[in-house]
């Protein structure tokens with residue numbers, strides 16, 4: 001897995017330690033600690049995992065094992081404009097995959113990745129409850145319905 | 161003890177509550193096939209992730225087949241281990257595993273000793289349906305100085321993880337990713353070289369497949385042997401002679417010292433020497449250092465650190481450089497026997513023979529994979545030329561013997577060459593846990609008290625208990641000795657020392673369970689502790705039969721000090737036979 005080198009600030013380290021402490025530095029709480037850390041930092045780069053490992057007194061390999069096992073965790077920061085494509089049944093049937101492929105092609109990233117300029121990240125979602133609008137794409141909080149592969153360009157243009 | 165009664169294959173059996181179906185069947189002599197499961201017997205550690213499902217059996221009244229390795233027996237259970245349904249299920253499971261496994265058996269380093277291959281044979285797998293269109297997962301291969309990780313061949317049994325985490329408490333390996341991309345890897349899927357791995361090789365020793373193997377140095381050895389400008393000498397570690405025979409079908413515990421020397425001579429080594437000689441030398445240096453520290457301590461010197469820790473095991477050295485970097489001045493500064501041998505060979509012996517350093521090739525045969533790494537450490541090189549050129553494992557030596565068409569079983573016993581082949585019983589027992597410290601005690605006692613030892617065997621220091629301690633009476637002075645084998649036990653003992661809870665004068669640590677006889681380069685023992693015990697017994701047998709059993713009585717060691725080194729811990733001895741340790745950081749150095 002490729003990763004981005006980040007330098008943790010003093011207060012970031014303190015924050016991670018505080019999260020671990022809230023769970024009594026209990027290794028059994030690893031998943032909860034990581035949840036909290038991710039909801040605070042947005043993602044879990046290697047540097048954060050190392051601090052967590054140290055605080056809970058467990059091998060970093062174990063922390064990394066958990067981070068890579070649960071798809072909820074990510075080691076890559078979200079883009080400025082996170083793009084989510086619904087691949088729920090209705091959207092899928094109505095061509096979500098082609099839309100996804102078009103995003104991948106234009107941005108040259110795969111699902112779970114962020115463009116090098118940090119602008120866009122790509123992820124998939126299960127049914128967002130707007131099946132009537134399938135296929136559905138979200139950029140940040142904004143919802144786009146009945147998106148066709150041809151429409152992808154236009155959506156991206158809005159954020160240039 | 162509470163028990164339960166059940167029926168397996170129409171036979172009644174009564175077992176203690178909590179026993180697994182797999183173990184209950186075993187008491188009836190029924191061998192249910194297992195793949196991911198591993199039982200470390202005496203250590204009371206089992207690896208049973210229940211992942212592979214090869215061990216499934218039919219349990220009456222249950223809809224699904226049950227994995228016997230992780231299903232506990234219940235009162236009145238009726239189990240069938242070889243119904244058609246079970247047999248078909250096992251074969252299908254195997255076919256599925258193989259559908260994502262490279263078909264490399266012809267060239268795989270594990271071929272012939274691979275548990276996956278054996279299982280495919282046992283289950284009668286003849287083709288792998290659907291393999292034409294099945295996608296194969298691929299993963300990078302990782303080369304380190306000692307170990308090769310070929311994760312395409314990993315079947316996710318996670319035995320290596322159990323060894324590295326539970327037994328060794330190193331924590332270099334963990335299962336990562338999920339589904340197709342799942343493998344066992346260091347953090348951030350970095351190479352092993354960047355992890356806190358100690359190269360103890362215990363993961364390699366238990367890997368059922370070719371996913372984890374040692375770096376094979378035999379081609380380099382063969383090339384050196386064929387080069388007429390080189391003088392090629394070999395040293396063999398104490399533990400080899402008690403295990404090599406197993407590679408040729410002999411019973412565990414068969415001593416093959418004489419055959420091994422004969423085979424090495426036939427292979428074409430110019431001199432067949434013994435690491436045991438260097439083990440005697442280690443005792444002279446380490447023992448003197450112990451007495452020196454002890455005397456200063458007794459005289460009230462506050463600067464002296466006790467306990468002294470043995471330093472012959474490079475896996476252990478790597479471990480404390482990572483995990484006890486605040487205690488780097490505690491271990492003895494004596495080099496390991498392998499490196500002492502190399503240093504003496506490339507100075508004293510090379511001079512004697514008038515061979516240039518560059519033209520002398522030192523090969524070591526070790527039970528150990530960490531020794532491969534150790535031989536490559538910069539501090540053991542002179543102008544880039546290593547004291548030990550190539551370190552091969554017991555398994556690699558067995559290969560070499562086979563490749564050279566030598567009929568090992570029929571060889572007549574031969575002796576080691578002089579001067580670096582002469583050794584005492586004290587050196588032989590270096591191979592088993594407790595042996596190094598027993599050897600040190602034999603010498604230190606006599607040097608310190610000036611009296612003859614009342615008895616030679618210190619049985620209180622022997623055995624397979626993970627942590628042992630004993631107090632030895634040095635003629636009125638009680639000396640507290642600790643012994644630990646397996647890095648998890650070493651960690652426990654060292655933490656007690658660090659916190660001041662334990663009070664020892666000297667501690668021996670070996671990274672591998674059982675000591676070097678259970679090393680990562682030895683014939684695979686699959687965690688069977690009876691094999692380790694047989695090897696240890698063989699080592700102590702050889703010791704008992706030696707005419708000289710104390711290192712300081714080895715005449716060639718005397719000669720070496722007389723002609724070359726002066727006395728133990730002399731300046732020359734310091735320069736050639738001692739080393740220092742590095743702080744490798746107590747966390748992983750990935751980024």
Ligand code: SF4
Pocket residue numbers: 307320323324328330331332333356357358359360361362363364
């Ligand atoms: S060689 Fe030892 S320390 Fe290294 S990964 Fe294997 S078990 Fe762990």
Ligand code: SF4
Pocket residue numbers: 313314315316317318319320321344363366367368369371372
């Ligand atoms: S590397 Fe070997 S021991 Fe480790 S999980 Fe894979 S197959 Fe099992």
Ligand code: SF4
Pocket residue numbers: 359360472473474475476527528529530531670671672675676677678679680681
């Ligand atoms: S115990 Fe022996 S075989 Fe194991 S790492 Fe140490 S020196 Fe090598």
Ligand code: FES
Pocket residue numbers: 086087088089090091092126127128129130131132134135136
């Ligand atoms: S499937 Fe996409 S919104 Fe329901």
Ligand code: FES
Pocket residue numbers: 193194195196197209210211212213214215216227228229230
């Ligand atoms: S051996 Fe029982 S599940 Fe693998």
